[in-house]
Amino acid sequence: MADAPLIEKTVPTGAGHGGVPAWRRWLIRARAYFLKEVNEIRRQPLLIMSLIVGPLLVLILFGATYVNSTPRVRTAVVLPPGGAPGISEEQIREVIGLNFDLRAITTDRAGAEAQLAAGDLDLVQIIPENAANALREGVSPQIEFVSNAINPLVEGWIQYLAYAEVNEINKAILRATAAEAQREASTIRVRVVDAEGKVSELERGVVEARAQAARRDIGEIRTTLESLEQALPSQEFLSAQGGESARLRPTIERLKTNLDRIDRAIADNKLTEALAEIAAAKNDLRALNGSLEIFVNTPPERLVSPVTQSYRNVRGGAYPAVVYYAPGVLALLVQHTAVTLGALALVRERLMGAFEVFRVAPVNLTQLILGKYLGYTVFIGLATLALIVAMTLLGVPLLGNWLLFAALILLLIVASLGVGFLISALSGSDSQAIQLAMISLLLSIFFSGFFIALDSFAWPALVVAYAIPMTHGLAGFQDVMLRGIAPNPWTWIGLGLIAVITFALVVLITRRQLLKA
Amino acid sequence: MSSENLAILSEGVELDFGNGAGIFDQHYQVPQGTILGMIGPSGCGKTTTCRVALGLLIPQKGRITTLGRNPARFRAADRERIGYIPQQFVLYPRLSVAENAAFVASLYGMPARRVRARLDELLAFVDLSDARHRLAQNLSGGMQRRLMLAGALMHDPVLLFADEPTAGIDPVLRARFWEYFRQLRDQGRTLVVTTQVVSEAIYCDYVAVMRKGRILAVDTPENLRRMALGGEIIDLTLKNPEEVHRALEVLKRWKDVVRAAHRSPNPDAEADIHVVVEDAREWLPEVLNRLENQKPRISVESAAPVEVSYDEVFIRIMEQDQRAQEARHG
Numbered sequence: 001m002a003d004a005p006l007i008e009k010t011v012p013t014g015a016g017h018g019g020v021p022a023w024r025r026w027l028i029r030a031r032a033y034f035l036k037e038v039n040e041i042r043r044q045p046l047l048i049m050s051l052i053v054g055p056l057l058v059l060i061l062f063g064a065t066y067v068n069s070t071p072r073v074r075t076a077v078v079l080p081p082g083g084a085p086g087i088s089e090e091q092i093r094e095v096i097g098l099n100f101d102l103r104a105i106t107t108d109r110a111g112a113e114a115q116l117a118a119g120d121l122d123l124v125q126i127i128p129e130n131a132a133n134a135l136r137e138g139v140s141p142q143i144e145f146v147s148n149a150i151n152p153l154v155e156g157w158i159q160y161l162a163y164a165e166v167n168e169i170n171k172a173i174l175r176a177t178a179a180e181a182q183r184e185a186s187t188i189r190v191r192v193v194d195a196e197g198k199v200s201e202l203e204r205g206v207v208e209a210r211a212q213a214a215r216r217d218i219g220e221i222r223t224t225l226e227s228l229e230q231a232l233p234s235q236e237f238l239s240a241q242g243g244e245s246a247r248l249r250p251t252i253e254r255l256k257t258n259l260d261r262i263d264r265a266i267a268d269n270k271l272t273e274a275l276a277e278i279a280a281a282k283n284d285l286r287a288l289n290g291s292l293e294i295f296v297n298t299p300p301e302r303l304v305s306p307v308t309q310s311y312r313n314v315r316g317g318a319y320p321a322v323v324y325y326a327p328g329v330l331a332l333l334v335q336h337t338a339v340t341l342g343a344l345a346l347v348r349e350r351l352m353g354a355f356e357v358f359r360v361a362p363v364n365l366t367q368l369i370l371g372k373y374l375g376y377t378v379f380i381g382l383a384t385l386a387l388i389v390a391m392t393l394l395g396v397p398l399l400g401n402w403l404l405f406a407a408l409i410l411l412l413i414v415a416s417l418g419v420g421f422l423i424s425a426l427s428g429s430d431s432q433a434i435q436l437a438m439i440s441l442l443l444s445i446f447f448s449g450f451f452i453a454l455d456s457f458a459w460p461a462l463v464v465a466y467a468i469p470m471t472h473g474l475a476g477f478q479d480v481m482l483r484g485i486a487p488n489p490w491t492w493i494g495l496g497l498i499a500v501i502t503f504a505l506v507v508l509i510t511r512r513q514l515l516k517a
Numbered sequence: 518m519s520s521e522n523l524a525i526l527s528e529g530v531e532l533d534f535g536n537g538a539g540i541f542d543q544h545y546q547v548p549q550g551t552i553l554g555m556i557g558p559s560g561c562g563k564t565t566t567c568r569v570a571l572g573l574l575i576p577q578k579g580r581i582t583t584l585g586r587n588p589a590r591f592r593a594a595d596r597e598r599i600g601y602i603p604q605q606f607v608l609y610p611r612l613s614v615a616e617n618a619a620f621v622a623s624l625y626g627m628p629a630r631r632v633r634a635r636l637d638e639l640l641a642f643v644d645l646s647d648a649r650h651r652l653a654q655n656l657s658g659g660m661q662r663r664l665m666l667a668g669a670l671m672h673d674p675v676l677l678f679a680d681e682p683t684a685g686i687d688p689v690l691r692a693r694f695w696e697y698f699r700q701l702r703d704q705g706r707t708l709v710v711t712t713q714v715v716s717e718a719i720y721c722d723y724v725a726v727m728r729k730g731r732i733l734a735v736d737t738p739e740n741l742r743r744m745a746l747g748g749e750i751i752d753l754t755l756k757n758p759e760e761v762h763r764a765l766e767v768l769k770r771w772k773d774v775v776r777a778a779h780r781s782p783n784p785d786a787e788a789d790i791h792v793v794v795e796d797a798r799e800w801l802p803e804v805l806n807r808l809e810n811q812k813p814r815i816s817v818e819s820a821a822p823v824e825v826s827y828d829e830v831f832i833r834i835m836e837q838d839q840r841a842q843e844a845r846h847g
Binding site: 035 | 593603604627
């Protein structure tokens with residue numbers, strides 16, 4: 001056997017540190033774990049690429065292809081067998097096509113419902129027979145909406161859009177009704193002016209004791225008022241307009257009462273009383289004329305929608321979807337990377353028997369965990385920085401203080417590593433750790449407020465939501481990046497609590513595992 | 518031997534895991550600068566014995582000191598004097614040879630400057646200088662074992678525990694490992710090496726034979742051989758096979774020297790006799806003289822000490838223990 005080269009013939013001292021102070025040896029031990037983790041990760045370029053480039057590509061694809069959040073509801077309109085008299089296909093397309101993807105207008109209800117059942121359509125709208133007649137008869141015609149939605153969000157949208165469509169139809173009907181009423185009222189208004197003259201004649205007739213002529217005038221004025229009453233829209237409609245329009249019908253009622261009293265006074269030959277009522281009627285007719293003038297000259301659109309809206313975004317406008325979701329993607333990347341790396345950090349070494357070596361060596365648990373935390377923090381920090389640079393190139397702003405932003409990233413990394421290390425400490429194998437990391441990813445997507453607002457959940461889910469680092473990270477990133485304000489104090493408190501609690505649990509569990517190693 | 522010169526002193530140590538597992542009533546001591554080989558079948562408690570000496574397990578009974586201290590109360594400074602090669606490979610596949618060794622060194626608080634110097638020295642020692650930058654995942658099993666040895670030596674320990682370091686490696690590399698160990702011993706280090714390969718006992722200064730958690734015997738390999746066989750054996754071949762009976766009578770009467778004398782167990786060797794004495798080399802000339810001086814003379818054609826394999830020694834010790842246990846339990 002060839003002689004092996006001899007190592008230096010010195011008496012072993014067992015003091016390989018060569019007089020290095022204890023505090024420095026402490027740091028060297030923590031650094032050992034740090035360097036090990038960094039070296040292991042940097043040898044995995046595919047991992048690095050997938051962690052940085054992967055989420056960025058997803059974000060770009062999302063930004064480039066996202067159109068809007070309203071679902072396309074494939075719709076068929078079923079007309080009554082005789083069609084819809086007075087409504088053209090063009091009008092139907094205009095009204096329904098506003099909110100729905102109108103695929104067909106048909107009279108074949110069974111065929112449309114078969115397509116619905118087969119999944120070729122999402123919605124069938126059935127227009128009632130004789131809608132115009134029903135309206136005239138004071139009955140509310142009903143449009144039947146039948147859907148086969150399986151997505152609760154889509155169903156919510158369909159119900160909302162159906163409501164909006166019916167609302168639009170109602171407004172169109174009201175517009176037409178109001179315009180018609182205005183036209184008729186405009187004609188009647190001439191007769192109201194004429195009625196004012198007749199009241200003067202009535203006054204003279206009463207004074208001159210021409211009772212027959214006076215009672216004829218009263219009859220003519222009453223006819224005019226009744227015509228006007230018929231032409232006007234309902235009191236509910238007029239009341240909704242407020243002001244002069246609201247007073248139209250009450251004034252007519254009062255005038256009719258006046259006329260009855262005048263008629264009775266003439267019959268009873270009570271001259272003074274009749275003249276007083278005539279004076280009142282003259283005033284009311286004047287007021288009615290004024291109200292009619294306003295009603296007739298008001299645009300039908302304002303009669304139907306008296307309240308209008310104005311909207312202004314103090315930022316000038318909301319962000320494009322790709323920008324709005326960027327903080328969420330960033331928070332998700334940071335958390336998922338940290339949880340995944342952390343989840344494998346302890347379990348692998350425990351299974352390979354490294355814990356036994358660590359126990360024999362003069363290292364302690366704090367050095368082990370701190371060194372690993374530090375290694376992963378540096379790596380994830382660099383990956384995050386690369387992603388932020390890429391996001392900046394995509395136009396994602398950072399309006400707030402960058403120091404706060406950096407501190408928030410750091411805290412999110414530490415809190416997420418805590419969750420990952422906790423998974424690692426609890427897992428019995430690599431695959432179990434990965435599985436738990438994936439579950440944490442699913443929880444984050446559903447409960448962090450990334451896609452579904454936290455307000456949508458009952459309190460038990462909120463407990464889960466606030467235990468997820470990403471929930472706080474997402475809110476904080478949106479504040480700093482998109483609003484330019486400091487994160488809410490609860491963001492810091494939430495992340496801080498998660499970081500501290502998970503660290504304590506990891507230390508507790510790993511200490512027990514080390515003692516068993 | 519003074520306890521100051523002992524690397525390990527174990528007195529009646531016991532750790533019962535239940536169902537017969539554990540270690541029981543272990544008495545042994547390891548002088549500094551020696552190699553103690555722990556030999557025994559799988560599951561006999563070798564690793565547990567090491568783990569107790571390392572302070573990883575605390576005995577329920579007895580007393581143990583390692584480097585003069587109770588291992589359960591080791592401080593960092595005590596641990597810095599101990600090296601350990603575990604049974605499992607504990608190497609990081611994505612770290613290079615140098616990085617793996619440096620990692621272990623850093624766990625012991627070695628500054629980078631000293632790590633670099635020591636690394637050159639140790640990689641040359643275990644013939645891994647050329648593989649310095651190779652990833653551990655690309656090393657052969659033997660190279661991985663050598664790397665683990667280098668890692669365990671980085672911080673210059675005075676006491677090295679190696680748990681089955683030669684398991685699963687070829688005989689050439691196994692011999693090389695023992696060469697390393699003996700060199701380390703020659704530098705003044707103490708080594709505790711466990712193995713299932715009985716023939717490796719020859720490389721050790723002391724051997725502890727273990728069975729079912731107990732140390733059946735701990736002594737030098739030669740003394741163990743004597744103990745197992747009742748002494749050493751001289752194989753005699755007489756010129757005349759008909760004189761075998763007379764020769765046996767003569768030898769058996771010489772009770773001061775001859776512990777036993779019988780025909781050779783080999784049936785083809787009619788003229789062969791096995792004579793058991795305390796030291797075969799010392800008593801061989803006297804045995805020859807005694808036979809030659811008989812009247813009529815008993816002529817010996819050849820005589821030589823028998824080299825009994827350690828496998829046989831080990832089996833005999835096991836059998837003796839088995840018989841003793843059976844006797845105890847009726």
